[in-house]
Amino acid sequence: MKIALIGCGTVGRGLLELINEKQLILTKKYNLDPIVSAISDPVVGSVYNEGGLDLNKILSLLETDNNIKNYSNGITGWDSLKTIKESNADVIVEATPTNLETGEPGLTHIRTALKSGKDVATTNKGPIALAYHELKALTLNNRCELRFEGTVLAGTPALNLALLPLAGIEIKEVRGIVNGTTNYILTRMESGMSYDEALREAQEKGYAEAKPDADVKGWDALAKIIIIANVLMGGNLKVVDVEREGIDGISKEDVEKALGNNKHWKLIARAWRGDGEIKASVSPKELSEDDPLARIMGVTNAINFTTDVLREVTISGPGAGKRETGFALLSDLIDINRFKEG
Amino acid sequence: MKIALIGCGTVGRGLLELINEKQLILTKKYNLDPIVSAISDPVVGSVYNEGGLDLNKILSLLETDNNIKNYSNGITGWDSLKTIKESNADVIVEATPTNLETGEPGLTHIRTALKSGKDVATTNKGPIALAYHELKALTLNNRCELRFEGTVLAGTPALNLALLPLAGIEIKEVRGIVNGTTNYILTRMESGMSYDEALREAQEKGYAEAKPDADVKGWDALAKIIIIANVLMGGNLKVVDVEREGIDGISKEDVEKALGNNKHWKLIARAWRGDGEIKASVSPKELSEDDPLARIMGVTNAINFTTDVLREVTISGPGAGKRETGFALLSDLIDINRFKEG
Numbered sequence: 001m002k003i004a005l006i007g008c009g010t011v012g013r014g015l016l017e018l019i020n021e022k023q024l025i026l027t028k029k030y031n032l033d034p035i036v037s038a039i040s041d042p043v044v045g046s047v048y049n050e051g052g053l054d055l056n057k058i059l060s061l062l063e064t065d066n067n068i069k070n071y072s073n074g075i076t077g078w079d080s081l082k083t084i085k086e087s088n089a090d091v092i093v094e095a096t097p098t099n100l101e102t103g104e105p106g107l108t109h110i111r112t113a114l115k116s117g118k119d120v121a122t123t124n125k126g127p128i129a130l131a132y133h134e135l136k137a138l139t140l141n142n143r144c145e146l147r148f149e150g151t152v153l154a155g156t157p158a159l160n161l162a163l164l165p166l167a168g169i170e171i172k173e174v175r176g177i178v179n180g181t182t183n184y185i186l187t188r189m190e191s192g193m194s195y196d197e198a199l200r201e202a203q204e205k206g207y208a209e210a211k212p213d214a215d216v217k218g219w220d221a222l223a224k225i226i227i228i229a230n231v232l233m234g235g236n237l238k239v240v241d242v243e244r245e246g247i248d249g250i251s252k253e254d255v256e257k258a259l260g261n262n263k264h265w266k267l268i269a270r271a272w273r274g275d276g277e278i279k280a281s282v283s284p285k286e287l288s289e290d291d292p293l294a295r296i297m298g299v300t301n302a303i304n305f306t307t308d309v310l311r312e313v314t315i316s317g318p319g320a321g322k323r324e325t326g327f328a329l330l331s332d333l334i335d336i337n338r339f340k341e342g
Numbered sequence: 343m344k345i346a347l348i349g350c351g352t353v354g355r356g357l358l359e360l361i362n363e364k365q366l367i368l369t370k371k372y373n374l375d376p377i378v379s380a381i382s383d384p385v386v387g388s389v390y391n392e393g394g395l396d397l398n399k400i401l402s403l404l405e406t407d408n409n410i411k412n413y414s415n416g417i418t419g420w421d422s423l424k425t426i427k428e429s430n431a432d433v434i435v436e437a438t439p440t441n442l443e444t445g446e447p448g449l450t451h452i453r454t455a456l457k458s459g460k461d462v463a464t465t466n467k468g469p470i471a472l473a474y475h476e477l478k479a480l481t482l483n484n485r486c487e488l489r490f491e492g493t494v495l496a497g498t499p500a501l502n503l504a505l506l507p508l509a510g511i512e513i514k515e516v517r518g519i520v521n522g523t524t525n526y527i528l529t530r531m532e533s534g535m536s537y538d539e540a541l542r543e544a545q546e547k548g549y550a551e552a553k554p555d556a557d558v559k560g561w562d563a564l565a566k567i568i569i570i571a572n573v574l575m576g577g578n579l580k581v582v583d584v585e586r587e588g589i590d591g592i593s594k595e596d597v598e599k600a601l602g603n604n605k606h607w608k609l610i611a612r613a614w615r616g617d618g619e620i621k622a623s624v625s626p627k628e629l630s631e632d633d634p635l636a637r638i639m640g641v642t643n644a645i646n647f648t649t650d651v652l653r654e655v656t657i658s659g660p661g662a663g664k665r666e667t668g669f670a671l672l673s674d675l676i677d678i679n680r681f682k683e684g
Contacts, residue, residue, distance in 0.1 A: 018510075025510075026510065165673055165677075309360065309666060311660060315503075315658075317656065330510050
């Protein structure tokens with residue numbers, strides 16, 4: 001399997017590390033021999049070698065220089081689209097940052113790859129939240145695969161849990177804690193902090209950005225619940241269809257009062273069937289102790305599926321992180337390989 | 343896909359119902375057209391029709407007569423081995439009862455099927471707990487597939503969670519609440535019942551058998567943790583290798599005392615790496631509130647995986663039931679089909 005990595009930020013580097021470390025087990029256990037033949041990133045640099053790049057060298061350059069401009073053994077300077085179209089990669093790993101308004105540049109990357117008949121694995125929420133049905137049709141027309149486990153809950157199986165071992169189930173409702181930053185803030189508020197104090201601590205720990213709106217106002221959770229609703233429940237939701245309320249209106253007093261009643265405030269992303277169509281919302285909810293999501297604390301994420309045959313199934317695990325999200329890409333690559341060689 | 347069902351008890355009937363109800367979605371969404379061409383059961387009866395059995399008719403006979411002896415359109419009287427060897431089935435569904443001492447009759451059924459190059463899906467814990475590595479080798483030699491999701495946690499993805507979306511992960515430790523009966527009893531004891539009262543209630547509700555030893559003494563959990571350890575962690579454990587302690591020594595006072603310390607008694611099946619080998623045990627443990635297994639109540643089951651990249655991932659859901667376990671077989675059939683047509 002020859003891979004081109006488009007976007008070499010935190011997540012892309014996480015994937016490179018895992019491929020490098022797990023090479024033996026991938027070959028032995030999964031009959032997968034991943035060769036990264038191209039990396040293209042506007043900041044880090046671009047290099048292509050049809051025989052494969054030396055990952056030890058690449059990772060060491062990233063460590064020391066924070067770029068790969070001194071990697072000499074290959075063609076340099078190809079931009080993302082040239083890399084997607086002209087490299088020998090069978091699989092494009094798209095790991096550029098999410099843009100929820102346009103989906104770009106990821107959307108053009110993925111469209112271009114699929115139209116060239118190349119498989120795609122991505123962690124970019126924008127293209128999947130905005131254009132899943134279009135991209136799915138492209139995979140069918142061009143007989144190629146699109147995987148995107150890492151767009152929801154990082155490497156903790158959420159989408160692929162529903163698509164693979166739960167294949168055949170009907171999902172009636174999904175409720176999730178899908179944003180670690182807000183869950184961390186709400187957890188810290190349960191120990192007596194104000195919203196502002198908890199936000200500041202989350203920023204100091206690197207869980208929240210300096211401009212925290214994407215998390216605290218629910219935009220990140222909104223992108224994820226659209227993906228869940230459209231991919232797993234057959235919805236056709238757009239950003240404007242989803243009611244959204246963040247956690248920035250939750251006070252220390254709200255949290256204290258809930259705790260006194262054995263309840264916990266959580267930012268819940270929810271998708272359900274109503275009036276013959278799929279609906280979704282993001283809003284803070286008070287959950288009682290017997291709710292399987294009530295005790296999900298800190299940056300841990302969780303999803304609760306209500307189904308026809310199994311009633312409720314809940315999965316929890318990390319929802320962010322360099323290697324945790326890189327692993328989502330690796331598991332997508334393993335599944336593409338398994339599916340193609342079956 | 344032509345299927346022979348060997349063993350037509352509760353679980354087999356659950357599968358027949360699901361195939362019958364979900365036919366449309368299976369064809370449309372999973373490109374799977376399952377045709378049950380044979381059923382063989384020493385009590386219910388045996389019938390074979392190479393064109394496929396009428397499931398509506400079969401289910402209606404099972405409902406009214408509790409057997410299929412009045413199903414007239416086919417060859418009757420084939421025993422399980424003749425059905426496995428001489429029917430036109432591509433896939434053998436083995437759903438006979440578990441025997442942890444010999445694995446029979448399931449073990450012979452599965453060996454025979456795999457040696458004939460037929461794929462197998464089973465819910466029978468005996469053969470997998472006793473002979474997984476032998477059966478795995480048979481699948482490799484005969485280029486066929488063996489699936490057994492339903493041997494652990496019924497249809498809640500446990501094994502297939504680890505094997506499919508978590509492919510590529512290293513599992514360092516597994517802890518599970520894998521027996522619903524004992525968890526129900528311990529949950530009811532938290533509301534003040536004695537062990538005997540809670541056991542009696544579980545028996546009245548059909549959760550516990552008249553002779554409850556397989557559950558309360560930990561044998562069922564032992565079979566499941568052997569399967570988990572041998573399949574997911576590369577162990578080679580036999581029944582005698584696993585330390586086992588049931589819940590019948592837990593008193594009302596033990597439970598009360600734990601509750602007073604915000605702890606919960608749970609029967610924990612555990613597998614881990616120690617001294618260079620895989621080990622496993624089944625025993626009651628006091629879990630503190632922040633343990634992801636502490637709040638798993640009633641007949642719900644859960645498994646907590648400690649991994650290299652994702653740290654802890656926990657899944658919970660039903661661990662028993664007619665349709666819940668039948669669904670495990672259905673999801674195995676979907677995966678075999680997906681893998682073979684990839």
